[in-house]
Amino acid sequence: MDKIAVLIPCYNEEKTIAKVVADTKKALPEAVVYVYDNNSTDRTVELAAAAGAVVRHEYMQGKGNVIRRMFREIDAQCYVMVDGDDTYPMEYAPEMVEKVLEHHADMVVGDRLSSTYFTENKRPFHNLGNSLVRGTINRLFGCKIKDIMTGFRAFSYGFVKTFPVLSKGFEIETEMTIHAVFNNMQIENVIVDYRDRPEGSQSKLNTYSDGMRVLGTIGRLYKDYKPFGFFSLLALILAVIATVFFIPILVAFIRTGVVDKFPTLFVCCFVMLAAVQAFFSGMILSNMALKNRRDFEFRLNMIQGKIKNDDVD
Incomplete structure (x- = not known):
């Protein structure tokens, strides 16, 4: 070395x-x-x-x-x-x-x-x-x-x-x-x-x-x-998009009692589901990132031990 x-x-x-x-x-x-x-x-x-x-x-x-x-x-x-x-x-x-x-x-x-x-x-x-x-x-x-x-x-x-x-x-x-x-x-x-x-x-x-x-x-x-931060941001963006398109449908339904934009309503539901899925994906991946962090510390300790052993030899 x-x-x-x-x-x-x-x-x-x-x-x-x-x-x-x-x-x-x-x-x-x-x-x-x-x-x-x-x-x-x-x-x-x-x-x-x-x-x-x-x-x-x-x-x-x-x-x-x-x-x-x-x-x-x-x-x-x-x-x-x-x-x-x-x-x-x-x-x-x-x-x-x-x-x-x-x-x-x-x-x-x-x-x-x-x-x-x-x-x-x-x-x-x-x-x-x-x-x-x-x-x-x-x-x-x-x-x-x-x-x-x-x-x-x-x-x-x-x-x-x-x-x-x-x-x-x-x-x-x-x-x-x-x-x-x-x-x-x-x-x-x-x-x-x-x-x-x-x-x-x-x-x-x-x-x-x-x-x-x-x-x-x-x-x-x-x-x-930083998967939790990334996917939480993605979830927030999707939720905002779904909410923006859903509000006019809700307002029209309150006024008339009729839903006249079913395709838009379905898309809003799927986008909101995607937002929920992104949020929970971020939580799961965050735990995996924490495990990777612990594994990294273990590998680093092994490498530091190798350096000390080489110095002794």
Whole structure:
């Protein structure tokens, strides 16, 4: 098991990867630097190897797939994950590592949004999107995470080995955050400077399609982790719809004693039944989520025991 492993997912980053590896080795000389290439068509692999990184490959396209491969293959006491685009200064990495190794943090967030992100980033819709995602998750999950979608993070062994990677693309950062919040894992924050990509380096993000995928991921994870809240909201919406269409029928019946819109009445009844069903489904799934939470704590305790046994050996 490595003490510190630096994980760099890469796709066509020949302009910056050598500098990122060199800066990493300077900031964390005791760390092993892994570059995971995701089907690059430029000189990323060649330059990363020449800079001294251990180069490995993930052939399924997508950042989520790369992270799944990294987390499966690497064993370390502390993991630092950073993008290969040279937008994050690596001098903040030692502080993040210290919070994992000395303060027992499970995830350390490299917070761009509290420093230079909004002035350095030249894409206004990305700025809006980051603020929207941060506000949505903090409200839905009752947390105060400063930067949801940062690509600069540090993790404990326990987090990495219990994190179920379900996303395939850039929405993976959102999934990491919600996993840590829901399972009451220790999250620390380190404010880091952000710098825009250097000239000639192209972003792989699509503002609109990736933004919709992130919002879809938030909805899916809210349903999975907070089923009672999700299905109660669905039940409320269905009940309101049924009530709105039922009131005119009731008023007409009181005035005339005749129901003249039987099809609408039947639909209202079925929609109200669906609302009741959604509410009770939320209650059942909430109990299942609580059981999953208990099972997670059991698995985490087993993993922590494995780390202690390895230290003794």
